[in-house]
Amino acid sequence: MENMTDLAPFNAAIDAVLPGIRSDLEDLVRIPSVSSPAFDQAELDRSASKVKEILEASGVSDIDIISLETETGRGRPAILAHRPGPEGGPTVLLYAHHDVQPPGDRSTWDTEPFEPVEKDGRLYGRGTADDKAGVLVHVGALRALDAMGGLPVSVSLFIEGEEEIGSPTFVDFLHAHREQLKADVIVVADSTNWKVGIPSLTTSLRGLVGLEVTVDVLDHALHSGMYGGPVLDAVTVASRLIATLHDEDGAVAVDGLHGYDRAQVDYPEGQLRADMGVLEGVELAGRGSIASRLWTQPALAVIGFDATPVETSSNTLIPSCRFELSLRVAPGQDPADAHDALTKHLVDHAPFGARVSFGGRELGPAFQAVETDVMKTARQALADAWQAEPVDIGVGGSIPFIADLADVFPEAKILVTGIEDPDTRAHAGNESLHLEEFRRAILAETILLTRLAE
Template identity: 50%
Template sequence: MESMTNDHTQKVLSAVDEAFDASVEELKSLVRIPSVAFGGFDPAKLDESASAVKALMESTGVFDSVRIERVPVAPGSEEFGQPAIIARREAAPGKPTVLLYAHHDVQPWGDEALWKTPPFEPTVIGDRLYGRGASDDKAGVMTHVAALRVLQQIAPDSGLGIALFIEGEEEYGSRSFANFLETHKETLRSDVIVVADSDNWSTTVPSLTVSLRGNVKFGLTVTTLDHANHSGMYGGAVADAPLAAIRLLNTFWDENGSSAVEGLLSAEHTAPDQDEQQVRDEAGVPEGVSLIGSGRVLDRLWNDPAITVVGTSLPDVQNASNTILPTATFVVSARIAPGQSSADALAALERHVEKHTPFGAKAEITNVELGDPFLVDTTGPAVRAMKESMADAWGNEAVEAGIGGSIPFISLLEQEFPNAEILVTGVEDPGTMAHSPNESQHLGVLRNAIASEALLLTRLATGGLG
C-alpha cells in the first residue's frame, strides 16, 4: 500500500477541521431523537432517526441511492426488525470495497433525575457533548458521514467502493441482523469492514479493538417445592429455592471471584499493563472494596471468562413475606474469552450446573442467548492502514486493545464475509459512560475519529490493499 504524502495528509486533516463544527451540530440533531428500539417505546422515533440518517448519507454525494430497509427477525417470521439504512457504490476495477457500520438506536435513558442535563437535549460542557446516544453510537454515524464527505471532497473519482449499513436495533440485541446480512448480502459484500462502535485507550491515545469476549446469557431456574410454604412452619427442614440457587451460584467462582467453571477457557494473548487504580476509578469502586480475580487486570478484563448475575425473580424488599419460595430464577451473563465458541462455553456451564445443584433440587437453563468472541488478524494491510491513519490523526500510535464486552454481530459479519478485514474502531473513551446516565462524547475524540477514518478511506482509495 502506498504511503500518503504529508501534503495529502494535511489536506485531509484540514478538510475535517473545516467541517467539524457543522458535524457537531448535525450530531446534536440526531441526539434530539429518542430512537430506542426496546418494546414500550415510540417506534415512530426510530423511523424519524432512520430518515435523518438517510438524509445525512444522501448529503455526502457518495451514493446514487440510499435506502431504509427492514427484514423479518428470522426467515418466515411475521415480526420485522427495526429500520436500517443501507447503500452501495460499486468499486472501480482493482479497487477495494469498504463497508461502514454503525447504529442509530440508543439505550433507554432511565431515571432523568440522574442526568445532569436532559438526556435528549444535547449540551456541551467543557470538551464533552452530553446526551443519550451522543457517543453510542450516533457519533459513530457522524464519523462515517463526515469521513465520506472528506473522501468526496478530496478524491471524488477515486473508484473506492463503499457499502453502508446503519443498524436500528443494536442495543436491542440485533435480532434481525443475521437475516439482514443474508437478505442484503450483495449490497454489503466488502473487502474491509469498519465498525465504529468501540472504545479508545484515552482521550489522547486511540485504540484499535483486536479482541472481544463472547457472551452466554441464560436464565437459571431452581425448584425445590411444588408450592410455597410458611417459613415458620417448615423453615429449617425444607429447602427454599433461593437457598439452593445461591448455593449453586456460589460454585461459579473461586475464593478470588474468578470463574471456577471447568471448561471455560482463558485466552493466551498479550495485554498491556494497566494500573489497577485506574480501573477502580473508572468503574467507581469505593476505597476498601477489592477487585476480584487474579493476574494482570487487563487479562482479567480481556482474556479471562467472567460470570455475573444480572437479574432475579425474587420478591423485592417491599413485597417480601415470610414464605419458603418454591422456585427462584436468576439471569446469568458469562463472558467468554476469545478463542472459545459460545456453544462450547454453554456446554461447560450446563455440565457445571448439573454437577453442582444441591439438595436434589431441579435446575433448568432457559432463554439462552449466544454471542461468539472475536479475534482480529492484525497482519493485514487494512489494519496497517488504519493504524497509520490513527497515528496521523491523533498524533499518537494506536493501542491494540481488547474489550471485555461483546458485540455478537461482529462474529456474524466474520461468518458472512470471511475474507474481509474487520476493523473495530470507536468514538468512546473511558469517560463516555455509555449506557449510563450522563453519557457524553469527547469532542476531541470525535474529531480524531473522523480524521482517522477519512485518512483510511483516502489511503485505500489511492493505494488499495496492495
C-alpha cells in the same frame, strides 16, 4: 513511519467539512430514535430519513431505507447506500447505527438528553457518541475525501436501526442484501478508544451466555419451625450452588470455560477502582492482569433472583427459587460449548441432590480478530491522526453482530474502531462525545480510505 503521507491536505479538508458535520450530528441527536419497543418508533423513521438526507448531501445517490420483514417481525429502518469509486478498486463497507438507548432517568442528566449541549470540549446528549458520532465519522470522511478530489475507493454504508435492542433482524438482513453489502474491508465505528489521546482497534469481544436456573427441593412450602432442619430451603441450596461457581480468589471455577491473558495495555488497579466505584475495603476478584479479567477471561454474575420478598416473608421453608446467570465468554470459545460447561457444572454440583432445571437461554458469539495487513494500515492511520501510538484493546461486552459479519463475509477484513472514550458514558445519563477525538476519528478514517486504495 512506513507511510510518509503529507497530512496538511487532510487536515485542511477536515477543517472545511467539520462545521457541517457537527451541525448534522446535532440534528440527528435531536431525534429521539430509541429502538426499544416502549418508545415511539416513528422517531426511527425520522432519523433514518435524516441519515438519508445527510448522505445525499455527501455525494451519495444510491440510498435505500429498508425495514426487513422476517418471520419474527419487521426490522427497524436501516439505511443501505452505495457510492462507487474508481473502477477496479476495493470496496469498503462502513457500519454504524442510528438508533439509541432510552434516555433513562432524567435526574441522571445535567442537560436535556435530546438537546445537544457543548461543555468543556465535549458534546452532551443521548447518541452524541453511541453511535450517531459513528454515522458522522463515516460521512465526515466522505466529505473530506470529496474536498480532496473524490473517493479513492468504492464505499457502501450500512446504518442499522436496531443495534441497541440486539440487532434482531441483522443476520437475515446480511443474507437478504448480501450482494450490496459485499466488501473487501468492513469498518465498524461503534467501539471505544483506550483513553483520550490514545486511539485503539478493538480486536476482541467476549461472548455471552444467559441462563435461567430453577432450584427445587420440596413439592410444597412447609412450616420452618415444624420441619426446619432435615431439609434446607431452596434459597440456601441455591446460594451454596452459586458459591461453587467461583474459587477462593473469585475466579470462575467452571470446568471447560477457557480464557487467556495477553493484554497489550495495563489497567491500573486504582484506576479501575475509581472507574467502577469499588467501595473502600472491597477486594478485587480473579487472577491475571486486570485487562484480561475484563476482556479475555470468562466472568459470571447472578443478574436476577426470584424468591419470597422480605416484605411478605413468613416462617416457611421456601420450596423453590429461580435465578438468572450472565456468563461472559472469552474470545475464542463457542458460547454453545460454554453453555454446556455451565449447565453440567450446575447439575454436577447441586447440593443435597436438589433438582436443578434450566429455562430460557441466550447465546451471543465472541470475536477474536485475526491479524491482517488492513489492520496494520488502520493502526498507521490512527497513529497519524492522533500523533500517538495506537493500542489493541478488547471489550468485555458483546457486539454479537461483529461475529455475524465475520460469519457471513469470511473474506472481508473487519476493523472495529472507536469514537468513545472512558468518560463517554454510553447508555447512561450524561452521555457525551469528546469533540477533539471526534475530529481525529474522522481524520483517521479519511487517511485509512485513502491508503486502502494504494
